[in-house]
Amino acid sequence: MNPSLNLEQLLASIPHFDQASADAAQARQNTLTKPQGSLGDLEKLSIQIAGITANLQAPVEPAGVVLAAASHGICEEGVSAFPTEVTAQMVGNFLNGKAAINALARNAQAEVFVVDAGVGPSCPDDAQLHQLGFGKGTANFAQQPAMTAEQAQVIIERGAAFSKKLCQQGIRMISLGEMGIGNTTAAAAITAVITDSSPSTTTGRGTMIDDATWNHKVAVIENAIAKHLPDATDAIAILSSFGGYETGFLCGCILGAAACRMPIILDGYPTTSAALLAALLHPGIEDFIIAGHCSTEPGHRLALDHLGLSPLLKLSMRLGEGSGATLAIPIVRAAVACLNEMATFEEAAVAGKAK
Amino acid sequence: MNPSLNLEQLLASIPHFDQASADAAQARQNTLTKPQGSLGDLEKLSIQIAGITANLQAPVEPAGVVLAAASHGICEEGVSAFPTEVTAQMVGNFLNGKAAINALARNAQAEVFVVDAGVGPSCPDDAQLHQLGFGKGTANFAQQPAMTAEQAQVIIERGAAFSKKLCQQGIRMISLGEMGIGNTTAAAAITAVITDSSPSTTTGRGTMIDDATWNHKVAVIENAIAKHLPDATDAIAILSSFGGYETGFLCGCILGAAACRMPIILDGYPTTSAALLAALLHPGIEDFIIAGHCSTEPGHRLALDHLGLSPLLKLSMRLGEGSGATLAIPIVRAAVACLNEMATFEEAAVAGKAK
Numbered sequence: 001m002n003p004s005l006n007l008e009q010l011l012a013s014i015p016h017f018d019q020a021s022a023d024a025a026q027a028r029q030n031t032l033t034k035p036q037g038s039l040g041d042l043e044k045l046s047i048q049i050a051g052i053t054a055n056l057q058a059p060v061e062p063a064g065v066v067l068a069a070a071s072h073g074i075c076e077e078g079v080s081a082f083p084t085e086v087t088a089q090m091v092g093n094f095l096n097g098k099a100a101i102n103a104l105a106r107n108a109q110a111e112v113f114v115v116d117a118g119v120g121p122s123c124p125d126d127a128q129l130h131q132l133g134f135g136k137g138t139a140n141f142a143q144q145p146a147m148t149a150e151q152a153q154v155i156i157e158r159g160a161a162f163s164k165k166l167c168q169q170g171i172r173m174i175s176l177g178e179m180g181i182g183n184t185t186a187a188a189a190i191t192a193v194i195t196d197s198s199p200s201t202t203t204g205r206g207t208m209i210d211d212a213t214w215n216h217k218v219a220v221i222e223n224a225i226a227k228h229l230p231d232a233t234d235a236i237a238i239l240s241s242f243g244g245y246e247t248g249f250l251c252g253c254i255l256g257a258a259a260c261r262m263p264i265i266l267d268g269y270p271t272t273s274a275a276l277l278a279a280l281l282h283p284g285i286e287d288f289i290i291a292g293h294c295s296t297e298p299g300h301r302l303a304l305d306h307l308g309l310s311p312l313l314k315l316s317m318r319l320g321e322g323s324g325a326t327l328a329i330p331i332v333r334a335a336v337a338c339l340n341e342m343a344t345f346e347e348a349a350v351a352g353k354a355k
Numbered sequence: 356m357n358p359s360l361n362l363e364q365l366l367a368s369i370p371h372f373d374q375a376s377a378d379a380a381q382a383r384q385n386t387l388t389k390p391q392g393s394l395g396d397l398e399k400l401s402i403q404i405a406g407i408t409a410n411l412q413a414p415v416e417p418a419g420v421v422l423a424a425a426s427h428g429i430c431e432e433g434v435s436a437f438p439t440e441v442t443a444q445m446v447g448n449f450l451n452g453k454a455a456i457n458a459l460a461r462n463a464q465a466e467v468f469v470v471d472a473g474v475g476p477s478c479p480d481d482a483q484l485h486q487l488g489f490g491k492g493t494a495n496f497a498q499q500p501a502m503t504a505e506q507a508q509v510i511i512e513r514g515a516a517f518s519k520k521l522c523q524q525g526i527r528m529i530s531l532g533e534m535g536i537g538n539t540t541a542a543a544a545i546t547a548v549i550t551d552s553s554p555s556t557t558t559g560r561g562t563m564i565d566d567a568t569w570n571h572k573v574a575v576i577e578n579a580i581a582k583h584l585p586d587a588t589d590a591i592a593i594l595s596s597f598g599g600y601e602t603g604f605l606c607g608c609i610l611g612a613a614a615c616r617m618p619i620i621l622d623g624y625p626t627t628s629a630a631l632l633a634a635l636l637h638p639g640i641e642d643f644i645i646a647g648h649c650s651t652e653p654g655h656r657l658a659l660d661h662l663g664l665s666p667l668l669k670l671s672m673r674l675g676e677g678s679g680a681t682l683a684i685p686i687v688r689a690a691v692a693c694l695n696e697m698a699t700f701e702e703a704a705v706a707g708k709a710k
Contacts, residue, residue: 038562039674100388107688342453342455
């Protein structure tokens with residue numbers, strides 16, 4: 001994959017899931033010194049990784065956390081419990097290494113790549129920050145489309161190029177994260193349209209809004225869907241209607257990682273809404289995606305089910321930042337380690353099942 | 356705790372869960388840069404660790420895996436799909452570093468301590484193996500008690516002394532594992548008696564036995580309970596009735612770890628049956644225990660519910676060896692890392708919740 005590929009070229013460059021490697025991993029699992037299937041989801045995960053990477057002994061280290069932040073014009077409608085400036089402040093916290101994702105990434109021995117996908121003028125100016133030049137974030141989608149169709153396409157291409165760059169730098173697995181006050185509102189709108197669900201079922205409490213704010217959030221989304229009416233199969237139309245820029249960027253990261261045969265781990269609702277968009281652009285991309293966890297946002301479960309993905313962790317988390325995805329990194333490594341490092345019954349001279 | 360304490364002295368030496376440290380951890384969680392409660396079960400875990408260790412900045416590294424193996428006389432009744440010699444063969448595999456637990460422990464950066472709690476004459480003779488001198492394992496509990504009451508007490512004391520020794524060596528967290536063909540039969544008998552449940556609800560498929568073997572396994576357990584009829588509140592009577600030696604050893608490890616204020620992580624059904632015994636001996640020990648995962652053995656869920664423990668992982672695993680417990684080690688470390696390494700809202704100058 002060439003980093004400068006446009007969207008059409010990018011989609012054409014995504015390889016097939018390698019069923020032959022997956023089958024070989026399954027066959028190897030059946031010979032290892034344990035009752036067949038007894039490592040449960042770890043076995044399935046090792047088989048999926050073999051298919052993604054087309055490699056029975058896939059390296060999944062080092063891992064990187066792509067943490068994309070952006071501001072959301074929809075916050076003007078009062079849909080969040082936190083003020084919008086928290087997005088920029090938290091970017092500063094990420095860069096200082098003092099947020100939850102930093103502690104979790106250190107614990108998982110993964111490097112954090114913080115991306116400014118349109119945070120706005122208060123965003124810290126820091127050499128560690130990856131700037132995309134998307135300005136102050138999306139427009140208020142209650143009033144107008146969050147972005148233009150051209151911007152939607154470009155932000156996806158930028159995400160894909162970023163995955164490709166990390167792969168070239170030697171990263172072998174990515175966990176996805178986001179920060180953007182208001183972005184569960186965008187995720188709820190995207191999920192409602194793509195899964196053909198009522199906003200009342202796709203809308204959650206985000207950062208724990210009260211009942212009145214929740215009712216208002218649902219109404220804002222219902223009205224916005226009625227206003228923009230995007231085709232439920234047109235990812236560019238849906239992304240440009242509701243945003244955010246980080247959603248589009250993460251959608252591109254997913255496509256770009258698949259193009260590089262690099263496993264990618266979803267975090268919560270916003271990253272999963274990015275995966276819904278990626279699956280519209282490239283059906284079958286689900287095979288390349290690992291669901292890190294299921295958050296307490298009700299729409300997240302709905303989106304994962306739509307994608308046919310089963311989450312590794314269910315720990316009642318609802319933070320974002322890539323926290324759940326990054327917590328899953330050691331589990332993915334463990335799955336690969338078991339496949340690669342265990343002896344077979346024959347090698348270890350252990351007797352098999354008697355009956 | 357003195358390593359040579361007898362059981363009565365050991366039980367008297369176990370401290371209270373330190374509620375003041377737990378409360379301080381909860382208060383700190385509420386000031387960290389995230390919506391309150393948004394790290395879900397990770398927050399609860401960090402609070403529990405503070406209470407166990409009586410330390411807000413508890414070190415939980417390095418971690419050790421205590422993997423106790425023993426043979427079970429009940430295998431004479433044909434209750435398992437694997438021949439009994441597999442126990443000794445798997446001990447060899449553990450010592451060679453080629454079993455699932457070895458791969459998982461390396462991945463979690465934890466050292467594996469393999470304990471011969473009565474494997475028998477075919478057990479490898481290896482300097483790395485911790486020998487207890489319990490010979491060839493338990494008697495066939497369909498015919499006679501698995502061990503004497505004195506042996507039951509001594510094996511528990513040996514387990515407690517082992518935890519204490521690891522603590523003195525600098526280990527700060529233990530995950531528990533076991534190997535013993537036939538030991539889910541012992542776990543099912545122990546769980547049936549302690550939770551007052553029918554053996555048909557506490558008996559699972561173990562290493563995937565067929566229907567006929569399962570029916571036979573249930574009948575063997577029913578008959579043995581009727582034969583020995585241990586008092587459901589008498590841990591020594593229950594352990595001596597059904598065994599195994601590794602179950603008693605792991606029960607002692609749990610008590611000894613609590614006496615040292617060291618967090619301990621349960622694995623599957625046999626380790627959880629050891630925790631049921633520990634909770635009979637010392638009510639309140641549950642506060643010191645972390646449930647690493649829930650296996651596919653139906654009785655495991657029942658035993659965890661009886662203890663009031665919520666498992667961190669549910670990955671359809673059913674291997675034992677400490678596999679699920681060890682997979683949970685990075686999650687426990689992550690919980691502690693978030694508590695210790697995150698900035699507060701004030702330190703990071705991040706705005707709080709607006710409404």
